[in-house]
Structure formats: C-alpha cells, structure tokens
Amino acid sequence: MQDLYQEIILDHYRNPQGRGLREPFEAQVHHVNPTCGDEIDLRLHLKTRDGVVVVEDVSYEGQGCSISQASASVLFDSVVGHPLDEALAFLDRFQEMLQSKGALQGDEEIMGDAVAFAGVSKYPARVKCALLPWMAWKDAVVRATEGDMT
Amino acid sequence: MSAIQQVPTSRDHAIDVARLREQFPILHRTVRDEQRLIYLDSGATSQKPLAVLDAERDYYLTSNAAVHRGAHQLAEEATEAYEGSRARIAAFVGARAEQLVFTRNATESLNLLAYAFSNTSDKARTGAPRPDGSDRLVIGPGDEILITEMEHHANLIPWQEVCAKTGATLRWIPLTPDGRLDLGRLPELLTSRTRVVSFVHQSNLVGTINPVREIARAARDVGAWVFLDACQSVPHMPIDVNELGVDAVAWSGHKMLGPTGIGCLWATDELLYSMPPFISGGSMIEVVTMEASTFADPPKRFEAGVPMVAQAVGLSAACDVLDTLGMDAVAAHEADLTAYALAQLDGLVGVRVVGPASTEMRGSAISFVVEGVHPHDVGQILDSRGIAVRVGHQCAWPACRALGVPATTRISPYVYNDRSDIDAFIEALDGVRGVFGFH
Numbered sequence: 001m002q003d004l005y006q007e008i009i010l011d012h013y014r015n016p017q018g019r020g021l022r023e024p025f026e027a028q029v030h031h032v033n034p035t036c037g038d039e040i041d042l043r044l045h046l047k048t049r050d051g052v053v054v055v056e057d058v059s060y061e062g063q064g065c066s067i068s069q070a071s072a073s074v075l076f077d078s079v080v081g082h083p084l085d086e087a088l089a090f091l092d093r094f095q096e097m098l099q100s101k102g103a104l105q106g107d108e109e110i111m112g113d114a115v116a117f118a119g120v121s122k123y124p125a126r127v128k129c130a131l132l133p134w135m136a137w138k139d140a141v142v143r144a145t146e147g148d149m150t
Numbered sequence: 151m152s153a154i155q156q157v158p159t160s161r162d163h164a165i166d167v168a169r170l171r172e173q174f175p176i177l178h179r180t181v182r183d184e185q186r187l188i189y190l191d192s193g194a195t196s197q198k199p200l201a202v203l204d205a206e207r208d209y210y211l212t213s214n215a216a217v218h219r220g221a222h223q224l225a226e227e228a229t230e231a232y233e234g235s236r237a238r239i240a241a242f243v244g245a246r247a248e249q250l251v252f253t254r255n256a257t258e259s260l261n262l263l264a265y266a267f268s269n270t271s272d273k274a275r276t277g278a279p280r281p282d283g284s285d286r287l288v289i290g291p292g293d294e295i296l297i298t299e300m301e302h303h304a305n306l307i308p309w310q311e312v313c314a315k316t317g318a319t320l321r322w323i324p325l326t327p328d329g330r331l332d333l334g335r336l337p338e339l340l341t342s343r344t345r346v347v348s349f350v351h352q353s354n355l356v357g358t359i360n361p362v363r364e365i366a367r368a369a370r371d372v373g374a375w376v377f378l379d380a381c382q383s384v385p386h387m388p389i390d391v392n393e394l395g396v397d398a399v400a401w402s403g404h405k406m407l408g409p410t411g412i413g414c415l416w417a418t419d420e421l422l423y424s425m426p427p428f429i430s431g432g433s434m435i436e437v438v439t440m441e442a443s444t445f446a447d448p449p450k451r452f453e454a455g456v457p458m459v460a461q462a463v464g465l466s467a468a469c470d471v472l473d474t475l476g477m478d479a480v481a482a483h484e485a486d487l488t489a490y491a492l493a494q495l496d497g498l499v500g501v502r503v504v505g506p507a508s509t510e511m512r513g514s515a516i517s518f519v520v521e522g523v524h525p526h527d528v529g530q531i532l533d534s535r536g537i538a539v540r541v542g543h544q545c546a547w548p549a550c551r552a553l554g555v556p557a558t559t560r561i562s563p564y565v566y567n568d569r570s571d572i573d574a575f576i577e578a579l580d581g582v583r584g585v586f587g588f589h
Contacts, residue, residue: 001531001534005527005531005585037543037550065524
C-alpha cells in the first residue's frame with residue numbers, strides 16, 4: 001500500500017501545483033472517468049520560442065481521488081516550460097511505466113516526481129486515475145496543434 | 151443441557167453465520183498479503199454457496215440439453231429443470247410460474263419494460279399488428295414517465311431512451327437531503343399525463359426503503375403502470391409481489407446468492423400479454439412464415455434463443471438456501487448489522503453517512519464519505535486491510551449529485567457477514583485519515 005501512496009503523491013495531493021484555470025489558452029478539454037466520476041477541466045497554452053513549440057502553461061480544475069489529483073499536479077511540474085516534443089516523449093515514458101504492471105520503476109533523473117507513480121502500475125484499477133489528466137492534456141495538445149502549430 | 155447453552159427465544163431463528171460461511175469457500179481465501187477477506191460488497195454482487203455451484207454442476211453433469219426442443223430424454227430433463235426452476239423462483243416471491251420471465255440481468259428486465267413502450271408506439275405509428283390491450287403502451291408527446299432521483303442508472307437511462315424515441319417527458323421525484331424521496335411532491339408530479347411510474351424499492355446508494363404500496367396506490371389512481379426495481383430488496387427481505395400493488399418487478403439473480411447471467415421479471419398477466427416481444431428469434435414464436443410471424447404467449451414470448459438453464463437451476467438452489475435461512479431472519483440479521491454499523495460510524499471523526507442515519511425504513515447498503523479523503527482512496531486503504539467495499543457514484547450519479555457528493559464509499563453486508571466484519575471495517579476506516587496526514 002505504501003507503494004501506492006508515496007509521500008510525494010500525498011504532497012502533490014495536499015499542495016497541488018498549477019491548479020486553477022488561467023488565460024490565455026488555445027485548447028480546453030473536459031475529461032471524466034465514468035467508472036468513478038473523476039473529472040478534470042484542463043487548458044493548454046502553447047508558445048513558439050525560437051522556432052520551438054513550448055508548453056507555456058497547463059491550467060486545470062478537477063475533482064477526484066488522490067492519484068488523479070496528484071497526477072495533474074505532477075503533469076504541471078513535468079511539462080510546463082518544456083518543448084512540446086519533449087513533453088510528449090515524457091508522457092510516453094510515464095504511460096509505459098504505468099502500464100508495466102510493476103515491472104518499470106522509472107528513472108528519477110529523467111522523470112522527477114513522476115516516478116512516484118510507479119507503484120500505481122501494480123493496481124490496474126488505479127492506472128486510469130493516474131492517466132486521466134495526462135490523457136486530457138494529450139487531447140488538448142491534439143486540439144491546439146490542429147492546423148498551424150504542428 | 152445446561153441453561154447457558156440454551157439459545158434465547160428471540161434468537162431462535164438467528165442466522166448461524168459461522169456455519170453458513172462453510173458454504174462459501176471464497177470467504178475463506180486470503181487477500182492482500184494473507185489477510186482474511188472481509189467481503190462487504192454484496193450490494194454489487196453476492197458470493198455463491200456450494201449448494202448453488204453444485205446444482206449448476208449437477209445439471210451440466212447429468213441433464214444438459216437445449217430446452218423446449220428435441221425429443222430425447224436429456225431434453226426432457228433439461229426442460230423440467232428449467233421450468234421447475236421457474237416455478238421455484240416464482241414461489242420465492244409468491245408468484246405463479248407463468249408470470250416470471252427470465253432475462254440476462256435486472257437491467258435487461260427493466261429494458262424489456264421500457265422497450266415495450268417504444269416498440270408498441272412504433273408499431274402503432276406504422277399500423278403493424280400488436281397484442282390486444284397494448285393501447286396502454288402507446289405513448290408520445292404530452293405523456294409523462296415518472297421515476298425518482300435515487301434510481302440506479304438501470305432504471306433511469308432506459309426511460310430517457312424511451313422519452314427520446316417517443317417524445318414523452320421524463321419527470322422524477324426529488325431526493326431530500328437525508329436521502330429519502332420527497333413524497334410531498336407526488337400530488338403535483340403524478341397527473342393524468344403520467345403513463346408510467348418506475349421506481350426503486352431499496353436504494354443501492356443510500357439504503358433507503360421506499361413506501362411501495364403508498365406510491366403504487368397513488369400511481370394507479372391516475373391510471374399509470376407501476377414498475378419496481380427490486381434488485382436490493384428481493385435478496386434482503388420477504389417479498390410477495392402480489393402485495394406490492396405494482397404491475398412489474400425486476401431483480402437479478404447474482405445479488406441473492408445466485409449465479410450471474412440470470413435476471414427476473416415478474417409482471418401481471420395484463421401487462422405480460424399486452425407487451426410485444428423484446429428480443430426476437432427462436433423459441434418465442436407461434437407460427438412463422440417468410441412474410442410475418444406470430445408470437446408465443448408469455449413468458450416464452452420474451453425468451454428468444456436457448457435460455458440460461460444452468461443459471462436458472464443455480465438461482466433455484468439459491469432460493470432454497472435463502473428460504474432455509476428464512477427471509478424474515480435474513481432481514482432481521484441485516485437490520486442488526488445495519489444498526490450496529492451506523493452506531494459505530496457515528497463515533498468516527500471525519501466520517502459522515504450519506505443517506506438515512508436512522509434504521510427506520512432502511513436497508514443494509516450504507517454509503518459514507520471521509521473528510522479530506524476521496525472515496526476511491528478510502529476503498530483502496532480498506533482493501534489493503536482485506537476489506538472489500540464499493541467506491542464511486544454507485545451507478546446512481548444523479549443521486550450522488552443531489553446529495554452533494556461526487557462519489558461515496560459503500561458497505562453492503564449480507565447473510566454471511568457478522569459484527570466482527572463490521573468491527574474490522576470500522577477499525578480499518580478509523581485509520582484512513584491518518585494515512586493522509588489528518589489526526
């Protein structure tokens with residue numbers, strides 16, 4: 001059980017980073033987890049700096065379990081300020097770890113606080129909780145980059 | 151025999167839980183690092199006793215065949231097993247065999263009723279043949295269907311669909327803050343426009359038991375059909391369908407010690423004979439030509455294809471188990487556990503019961519929230535102690551919304567639980583807020 005409720009996760013749950021909906025944004029999405037009713041509203045703001053598309057801001061509001069809420073906070077910490085392609089690669093690594101059924105621990109050097117979610121991968125019912133904000137963010141990226149920003 | 155060994159009179163019919171649990175091997179397994187399993191999720195599905203599993207196995211070992219067809223001895227025995235089970239299960243709720251339709255689950259039973267309205271309304275529009283007496287099933291704009299805000303999605307969404315297809319309007323009896331129906335609104339909601347009143351007997355979310363006869367009488371006074379979702383009542387209390395004053399009752403087998411894959415629909419002759427088929431195909435016909443077909447009388451009209459014989463046999467055995475315990479004893483046992491659990495919950499800091507706090511007109515499903523801790527996390531921490539509970543919106547999302555909670559954690563004890571299970575649950579629950587740093 002300590003695998004699941006790492007102190008890092010509880011910290012993010014109690015003190016979420018980047019919470020609240022902010023302007024400006026290019027895409028806003030609303031995602032739900034229909035089995036448990038968790039919800040997230042997420043906005044994405046991208047900006048091109050020196051020819052590179054950067055995740056300028058991710059703002060969100062939501063309600064749900066500690067895993068989904070902490071994951072939104074870690075998402076904010078992990079992708080904001082980073083080039084979009086790096087952020088998408090980060091999502092791939094995060095998703096791979098979560099779907100590894102406990103096999104992958106994640107590299108703390110690269111993934112930072114997100115490695116705290118490695119324990120979640122042993123609880124199949126909770127993987128979707130951890131992925132909820134990330135899937136919302138991915139959806140927002142698709143919407144924001146439809147057209148000119150790709 | 152010494153006096154001390156004598157069982158007090160009031161407990162003469164008490165359930166011997168330790169002995170009953172011998173019938174449930176699954177309750178003797180361990181979970182999450184060799185801990186005793188404490189199963190408090192029977193509202194979702196009950197566990198199955200050996201008698202049920204043996205009955206199904208015996209059927210497959212000795213008599214398996216397709217029923218109502220074939221000229222051989224096995225087909226005869228299988229048909230007898232199936233129809234005998236129908237009579238046995240009907241008797242469990244005081245009904246005649248011919249009034250009991252087998253479905254896949256209670257959701258399908260409720261859909262069968264809902265589709266009777268949209269299908270009949272379609273046929274009325276095109277002028278297609280339909281059963282005598284089915285005019286009462288034709289609905290359209292201006293007609294109303296009345297449900298309640300505490301319905302399980304299974305008794306909500308089928309009616310939303312009927313309204314979308316026919317143009318009828320869906321109305322509902324709202325909830326009070328303590329999780330009861332606001333029946334003061336009934337006179338205004340129940341009018342000559344009301345064609346159907348469909349409601350739950352016992353709430354799966356908060357355990358409220360609704361006054362069926364009172365609502366049914368008022369509904370019949372305006373000429374509406376009255377349907378009852380009895381998923382959380384048939385397994386838990388004595389039910390005689392003829393005393394309820396309703397036209398149809400839906401419930402499932404798997405919540406009453408029976409197998410999955412079988413549901414029940416009891417209905418009055420008037421309703422059964424006026425409804426068109428739901429699923430069509432083999433077994434439900436009278437005469438078939440390439441142009442058109444006529445249909446069998448109920449209940450076969452509603453049982454197309456090879457039915458769930460083994461499940462019927464298993465559910466019949468479940469009725470035997472419950473009747474041996476006595477449904478009065480089952481209800482008394484659950485009332486004791488409910489009162490015990492509510493009293494214990496009342497003493498926990500940061501825990502709030504959602505729904506009726508009293509034991510009056512209330513069943514054993516108890517929902518609660520823990521301050522600062524999401525229900526999903528509560529369930530996970532209980533699970534780490536071997537305690538199985540349900541978390542989420544309990545398939546009653548609008549009811550959760552009405553009661554001001556996004557979701558709940560729910561316990562739903564049954565015949566094989568005792569006070570020690572409640573004690574273990576309370577002890578584990580008491581530690582939940584500590585995990586999240588609340589003290």
